[in-house]
Amino acid sequence: xxxxGTRARRIEDPALxxxxxxxxxxxxxxxxxxxxxxxxPHAHALIRSIxxxxxxxxxxxxxxxxxxxxxxxxxRLRMPLGFPSASLPDHITPFVLTPREACFxxxxxxxxxxxxxxxxxxxxxxxSVDCEPLPAVVNCVAALDPKGPPVRQEAPSNVLTRFNIGxxxxxxxxxxxxxxxxxxLSQHRGGAHPIxxxxxxxxxxxxxxxxxxxxxTQMAHDLWIMLADLLGMAxxxxxxxxxxxGGGFGAKFLVYPEEIAVPAAARLLGRPVKWIEDRLEHxxxxxxxxxxxxxxxxAVDSQARILGLRGRLAVVGVxxxxxxxxxxxxxxxxxxxxxxxxxLDKITGLLEARRVPLVHAFSAAELGEVAGRxxxxxxxxxxxxxxxxxxxxxx
Amino acid sequence: MLSVTVNGRRHERxxxxxxxxxxxxxxxxxxxxxxxxxxxxxxxxxxxxVGGRTARACLMLAVQSDGQDVSTVEGLASDGALNALxxxxxxxxxxxxxxxxxxxxxTLTELLRENAAPTEAQVRDALSGHLCRCxxxxxxxxxxxxxxxxxxxx
Amino acid sequence: xxxxxxxxxxxxxxxxxxxxAGLAYINExxxxxxxxxxxxxxxxETSDLxxxxxxxxxxxxxxxxxxxxRNRGTIGGSLAHLDPSAELPAVAVAFDAEIQVRNQxxxxxxxxxxxxxxxxxxxxxxxELITELRFRPWSxxxxxxxxxxxxxxxxxxxASAATLILISNGRVENISLTLGGVGPVPIRVLAxxxxxxxxxxxxxRIAEAxxxxxxxxxxxxxxxxxxxxxxxxxTLTRRALEKALPR
Numbered sequence: 001x002x003x004x005g006t007r008a009r010r011i012e013d014p015a016l017x018x019x020x021x022x023x024x025x026x027x028x029x030x031x032x033x034x035x036x037x038x039x040x041p042h043a044h045a046l047i048r049s050i051x052x053x054x055x056x057x058x059x060x061x062x063x064x065x066x067x068x069x070x071x072x073x074x075x076r077l078r079m080p081l082g083f084p085s086a087s088l089p090d091h092i093t094p095f096v097l098t099p100r101e102a103c104f105x106x107x108x109x110x111x112x113x114x115x116x117x118x119x120x121x122x123x124x125x126x127x128s129v130d131c132e133p134l135p136a137v138v139n140c141v142a143a144l145d146p147k148g149p150p151v152r153q154e155a156p157s158n159v160l161t162r163f164n165i166g167x168x169x170x171x172x173x174x175x176x177x178x179x180x181x182x183x184x185l186s187q188h189r190g191g192a193h194p195i196x197x198x199x200x201x202x203x204x205x206x207x208x209x210x211x212x213x214x215x216x217t218q219m220a221h222d223l224w225i226m227l228a229d230l231l232g233m234a235x236x237x238x239x240x241x242x243x244x245x246g247g248g249f250g251a252k253f254l255v256y257p258e259e260i261a262v263p264a265a266a267r268l269l270g271r272p273v274k275w276i277e278d279r280l281e282h283x284x285x286x287x288x289x290x291x292x293x294x295x296x297x298x299a300v301d302s303q304a305r306i307l308g309l310r311g312r313l314a315v316v317g318v319x320x321x322x323x324x325x326x327x328x329x330x331x332x333x334x335x336x337x338x339x340x341x342x343x344l345d346k347i348t349g350l351l352e353a354r355r356v357p358l359v360h361a362f363s364a365a366e367l368g369e370v371a372g373r374x375x376x377x378x379x380x381x382x383x384x385x386x387x388x389x390x391x392x393x394x395x
Numbered sequence: 396m397l398s399v400t401v402n403g404r405r406h407e408r409x410x411x412x413x414x415x416x417x418x419x420x421x422x423x424x425x426x427x428x429x430x431x432x433x434x435x436x437x438x439x440x441x442x443x444x445v446g447g448r449t450a451r452a453c454l455m456l457a458v459q460s461d462g463q464d465v466s467t468v469e470g471l472a473s474d475g476a477l478n479a480l481x482x483x484x485x486x487x488x489x490x491x492x493x494x495x496x497x498x499x500x501x502t503l504t505e506l507l508r509e510n511a512a513p514t515e516a517q518v519r520d521a522l523s524g525h526l527c528r529c530x531x532x533x534x535x536x537x538x539x540x541x542x543x544x545x546x547x548x549x
Numbered sequence: 550x551x552x553x554x555x556x557x558x559x560x561x562x563x564x565x566x567x568x569x570a571g572l573a574y575i576n577e578x579x580x581x582x583x584x585x586x587x588x589x590x591x592x593x594e595t596s597d598l599x600x601x602x603x604x605x606x607x608x609x610x611x612x613x614x615x616x617x618x619r620n621r622g623t624i625g626g627s628l629a630h631l632d633p634s635a636e637l638p639a640v641a642v643a644f645d646a647e648i649q650v651r652n653q654x655x656x657x658x659x660x661x662x663x664x665x666x667x668x669x670x671x672x673x674x675x676x677e678l679i680t681e682l683r684f685r686p687w688s689x690x691x692x693x694x695x696x697x698x699x700x701x702x703x704x705x706x707x708a709s710a711a712t713l714i715l716i717s718n719g720r721v722e723n724i725s726l727t728l729g730g731v732g733p734v735p736i737r738v739l740a741x742x743x744x745x746x747x748x749x750x751x752x753x754r755i756a757e758a759x760x761x762x763x764x765x766x767x768x769x770x771x772x773x774x775x776x777x778x779x780x781x782x783x784t785l786t787r788r789a790l791e792k793a794l795p796r
Contacts, residue, residue: 009485016493017481019428019468023494026427118413121556194528195432195440196494246430246494247528279433280555412563413553435551436618448591448620454550455621459565502617523702524615 012244021244024199024216025276032201033062035262035275036120038110038127039284040102043136044149047100047129050110055123060115063269064127067099070111070261073268075232079257082222087379092155096230096260102131103152106284111261113273141293165381166310173308177299185294191286196246197277198256198286202263206270211238213263216245218253226255227263251286258285334359334379399460401426402470410457416450417441419457420467428468428497432526439525442498443467449505468497471504480504480542489538491529499525503539511547515540572625572680575599581647581683586625590637594619602686605643605693605713609636612695615703625679631734633668633768634705636697639729641682642737643711649681656680665734668768687723691715694792696785697729706730708778710785712793714750721745726758726790731767731782738762741786750794759787 015021038050052064071077079093098107110127114120135149142148143158151158174180201214211233217223217240224240227233245252258275266273277286296311333356398407401424408423415434420426420443432438434453441452444466471478477485480503490496499522506513506521513521518539519532527535552558566572572587575596582602584593593599593610600607613619613627613636627637628648641648641661648659650673664672673679687693697709709729715722724745728736741758748754762782767775 007486010488012493013485013490014477014481016490016496017468017477017484017500018472019426019497021428021493023427023430025421025431028422028425118411125556194492194494195438195526196430196492197432245492246432247492249528279435415550415554434554436614439615439617442617445621449617450621451617453554454618456550456563456565459567505616520702521616524617 016244023196023244023246024201024214025274027201027214027243027274029201029203029272029274031271033113033115033269033271033273034117034120035265035273036112036114036117036124037108037258037275037281037285038112038124038129039281040098040105040107040109040129040131042102042131042133043105043138044134044151045102045131046134046153047098047102047109047131049130051128051130052110052112054128055112055126058114058119058123058126060119061123062113062115062271063265064123065097065111065113065261065265065268066109067095067097070097070264070268071099073264074230074260076230079255079260080226080229082255085380087161089155089160092152092160094257096257096264101134101153104284106281108257108261108285111265113265113269113271117276140291163379163381165379168308170308170310174297174299174310177307178302179300179304181298181300183294183296183298185292185296187292187294189291190289191283192249192251192289193282194245194247194249194251197279197282198252198258199274199276200259200262201272201274202266203272204263204267204270206267209233209237211263211267213238213240213259214243215240215259216248216252217242217255217259218245218248218250219255223255223259227260230260231264231267250289251282254287256286332357332359332381334362334381338363397458397461399457399463399465401465402467412456412458414457415453416443416445416455416457416460416465417452419460420452420465423457426467426469430494430497432494437526438495439498439502440495442501442525444501444505447505449502466501466504468500471500479545480507480539483542483545484535484538487534487538487541489530489534495525495527495529499527499535503542506539507543507546511543513539513543518543566678573623577602578683581685584624584682584684586628586679586681587623588625590614590619590622590624590627591616593624603644603684605695605711606640606684608693609640609695609709609711612636612697612699612703612706612709624682628664628682629671629673629679631665631669631671632705633733634707634709634730636695636706636709636729638665639709639711639727639735640695641684642729642735643713643725643727644684645725645737646685647683648679649683650677651680652676652678661735662737668733687713687715691723692793692795694789696789696792698781698785707773708781708785710782710789712786712789714745714790714793716750716795719749720747721750722747726786728762728765728782728786731762731765731778733768736765738765738786745790750790752791755787755790758790759783762786 050066055061055064067077074096077095077099081093098109102109109129112120112123114123137143137149137151143151196216199216203212215223220240220242224238227238228235262273262275294311294313299308300306333351396409406424410419417429417431420429429443429452430440431453432440436451436454442449443452445463471481480500484490502521515536518536566587572585574585575588575598576583577598590610590613614622624637627635631638646661648664650657650659659672666672692714695711697706699706706729708731711727713725724742726738726741728738738761741761744758745754760783763779765782767778769775
């Protein structure tokens with residue numbers, strides 16, 4: 001049957017056009033309870049205590065859960081690193097609910113479950129969080145200053161990793177250039193803002209020890225694996241389904257704390273739980289395309305042909321490097337030819353699955369030189385131009 | 396206490412005063428075709444017809460629809476068959492994720508009832524109250540113009 | 550409603566005026582056009598009477614929100630809310646409209662200057678209701694223009710300029726120039742009007758009048774600094790005047 005050249009209509013359209021699509025918030029279940037999150041109003045704060053007595057006493061409130069409550073029901077409280085890499089620390093990922101320190105405005109501190117979203121929000125407003133605001137740094141260039149405030153107290157530095165990436169003899173290109181131009185460029189952060197925000201519905205059937213999760217996600221399989229890991233359940237007892245999804249644009253290409261908290265709550269409370277992100281929450285708590293500050297120099301010959309490019313790019317957080325791989329932004333990875341089998345096991349499978357070209361041409365020591373460290377198992381490049389250059393030289 | 400006719404069918408319900416028309420349609424009546432994208436009247440995903448005129452269901456309280464005639468996307472198709480407007484959207488690939496689509500269809504329903512031969516500029520003006528993140532609007536406009544032609548040609 | 554949805558406002562009681570009969574009308578009365586407070590913006594947009602006698606209002610109302618919000622939005626609602634960037638309050642100031650207000654004890658009439666106290670703040674007491682707006686039409690053949698700058702069609706205007714102008718024997722017999730979105734309430738730029746009143750509306754004088762707006766105290770917000778609004782005020786004023794003059 002030839003399809004090429006024919007006008008192929010989509011099979012999902014009639015249902016969507018009738019309004020019979022089934023997006024996360026359209027899912028109804030008997031006994032469904034609704035969640036709302038208490039979120040930090042501070043960019044950086046220590047959480048001393050959470051008083052939820054008033055909230056819990058309100059009619060139609062089912063529970064108020066904090067990190068302490070969920071901890072007992074999870075294998076660990078901290079989210080796993082989505083893309084394991086030797087060059088990324090894995091002990092500074094966010095928590096399912098943050099136990100001690102809020103590191104951004106909107107970070108979830110507690111979860112209210114009630115008979116309706118309206119009541120859950122009423123109760124969330126009645127939760128009293130005793131916190132001590134801490135100095136915050138909200139610009140990534142400012143965050144580079146070692147004398148400035150830490151973004152996260154547990155991280156030894158605001159700089160999680162540095163990469164030096166390059167090829168060719170840049171010094172010579174600049175030395176012999178007819179002209180050198182300098183420019184500072186910045187690109188502000190941006191939100192993905194699919195018209196449908198995020199959303200999770202979870203149902204746990206205790207009799208069968210089965211968990212079903214519907215999530216408005218772009219990566220149902222990763223969510224599945226992480227749920228198995230964090231809930232301490234076998235993979236075959238969990239089903240994750242992405243229902244009709246109202247756009248993602250990258251913001252749903254991540255496993256979020258809420259996607260673990262809601263199923264954990266469903267299991268703990270013995271009732272299905274739904275959480276639907278509203279637009280404000282999407283602004284605050286969904287990932288964003290990062291702030292970028294480029295400090296660049298361009299060397300050209302007398303005919304304005306480009307001889308070399310050098311500069312510095314500050315990108316917010318290790319989260320981005322992790323995201324880069326998960327969101328398909330990793331253009332090329334240089335894997336040390338003498339990396340340990342352990343490192344290779346952690347990396348190459350995933351890179352191959354994501355179709356990231358691998359370069360095995362350098363030793364760990366050589367890669368270390370590039371990255372400014374002693375030895376490095378893998379260096380990732382997100383910049384398409386640099387990656388293209390590397391490919392040309394290496395392949 | 397509320398009595399409202401939705402897609403030609405009368406419903407009597409007791410609702411809390413603060414519930415929006417959108418939440419009422421979606422959760423009390425199970426008509427989930429009307430969607431919420433912003434809850435402040437900007438995105439258009441919640442657009443329905445009230446008394447034959449487009450309105451943002453997120454900006455109306457359910458109780459305000461008492462005694463009124465409301466039309467939602469679920470009322471467009473008849474006997475299971477897509478109407479001409481829906482058919483055009485299918486044929487012209489006028490939707491991708493489909494989340495903004497019901498609201499768009501209600502606005503175009505109003506437009507085409509008022510004006511059987513809108514210009515592209517008039518279609519775009521009517522659609523300016525809708526945000527779509529997927530399509531870039533082009534095929535939505537193409538589908539609208541196609542529907543107008545189809546309805547004229549009937 | 551957005552304020553309720555955002556939980557920025559949590560009133561104990563909300564009174565719905567949609568069922569109050571007799572508040573929606575557009576009538577020609579002696580010396581003015583009377584528009585009931587509950588008249589839908591969409592009905593004003595499609596009114597022949599408004600198009601003929603208050604063309605500035607007809608021009609401006611097309612820029613208010615989108616058709617889906619104009620179907621239910623009312624002129625009284627817009628005036629009572631008094632958002633600094635709203636078009637209808639700016640037009641009301643341009644016309645020096647009268648606002649009829651009532652409570653259980655009786656009624657009073659307010660001029661826009663006395664009605665508009667500050668951003669989102671009117672002179673209404675908590676038991677008063679706007680019932681009607683009165684606009685005095687300008688003579689037939691007058692020039693008018695409403696120009697605004699917004700990021701997208703239908704967005705709140707960052708700044709707007711509304712002008713009414715009557716030319717007689719080549720000179721400006723009467724002029725009204727109002728800026729919206731620049732200050733906390735719409736501003737009648739009397740200094741600019743003075744430059745043009747009784748004078749020939751040359752391009753030079755128009756530019757001079759527009760430049761009056763450069764130093765008006767302007768709103769500052771994270772997206773648009775005050776100096777930006779001041780610049781817009783000058784440009785939009787000039788454009789409005791040029792547009793309003795007969796070709």
